[in-house]
Amino acid sequence: MDITRFHNRINGVFYRAIDPAYRALALSGSRAAGRYSGPDQPTLYLSSSPEGVDAAMRAHRDNRASLEIINVRVVAEKIFDLRDAQALLAAGIDVHDAVAPWQEIVNEGGIPRSWKVRERLESLGFNGLIDPSRKAPGLWHLMLFSWENSQAQVSIIE
Numbered sequence: 001m002d003i004t005r006f007h008n009r010i011n012g013v014f015y016r017a018i019d020p021a022y023r024a025l026a027l028s029g030s031r032a033a034g035r036y037s038g039p040d041q042p043t044l045y046l047s048s049s050p051e052g053v054d055a056a057m058r059a060h061r062d063n064r065a066s067l068e069i070i071n072v073r074v075v076a077e078k079i080f081d082l083r084d085a086q087a088l089l090a091a092g093i094d095v096h097d098a099v100a101p102w103q104e105i106v107n108e109g110g111i112p113r114s115w116k117v118r119e120r121l122e123s124l125g126f127n128g129l130i131d132p133s134r135k136a137p138g139l140w141h142l143m144l145f146s147w148e149n150s151q152a153q154v155s156i157i158e
Contacts, residue, residue: 003090003091003124003125004125005090006080006081006084006086006087006090006091007077007078007079007080007125007126008078008079008080008081008130009075009076009077009079010074010075010076010079010128010130010142011074011075011076012048012073012074013071013072013073013074013157014046014047014048014071014072014073014074014142015046015047015048015049015050015052015053015069015070015071015072016044016045016046016047016053016069016070016072017053017056017057017067017068017069018067018068018069018070019067020066020067020068023068023070026070026072026156027044027072027147027154027155027156028042029042029043029044029144029147030042030043030044030045033106034143035102035112035114035131035143036114036115036117036118036129036131036143036145037115037118037143037145038115041118041145043118043143043144043145044128044143044144044147044154045141045142045143046072046074046141046142046143046144047139047140047141047142048139048140048141048142049139050069051136051139052133052136052139052140052141053069055133055135055136055139056133056135056141058135070156070157071156071157072154072155072156072157073153073154073155073156073157074142074144074147074152074153074154075152075153075154076127076128076142076144076147076151076152076153076154077127077151077152078125078126078127078128078151079126079127079128079129079130079142080121080124080126080128080129080130081129081130082095082098082129082130082131082132083130083132083140091120091121091124092120093117093120093121096113097113097114097116097117098113098114098117098131099114099134100112100113100114102114102115117129118143118145121145122145126145127144127145127146127147127149127151127152128142128143128144128145128146128147128152129142129143129145130142131143
């Protein structure tokens with residue numbers, strides 16, 4: 001099956017929670033390990049709505065400073081949609097790997113299954129993925145693995 005038929009184009013406004021002290025680095029990607037990234041793999045985690053940011057942050061509430069939500073304009077090519085059963089089959093991805101717990105595994109020095117999902121998608125030429133919210137069904141997030149290239153344009157909306 002031709003995997004390129006599952007290359008999606010994203011064009012819209014997305015939302016990101018940031019520590020205001022790091023606003024200048026808001027588009028540099030995450031500074032810590034995430035569901036789809038090791039601590040040394042910059043990944044831009046965004047949500048399709050402010051409600052999506054709130055849902056995503058439920059899993060990350062700790063002693064972080066108060067966060068602000070910024071608006072980010074994104075135009076990106078080659079985005080994989082984890083909500084598409086045919087795409088998952090074509091890419092050889094088990095959705096259970098994407099949604100499997102990851103934080104405890106990382107804390108113990110392991111490699112979560114979701115990092116293998118990213119690895120597989122990158123090997124197929126994808127620049128990111130659409131991830132359905134586990135905390136708020138119907139909402140979704142956008143993860144960009146590569147956004148500083150001709151396949152993506154990302155900018156903060158002031």
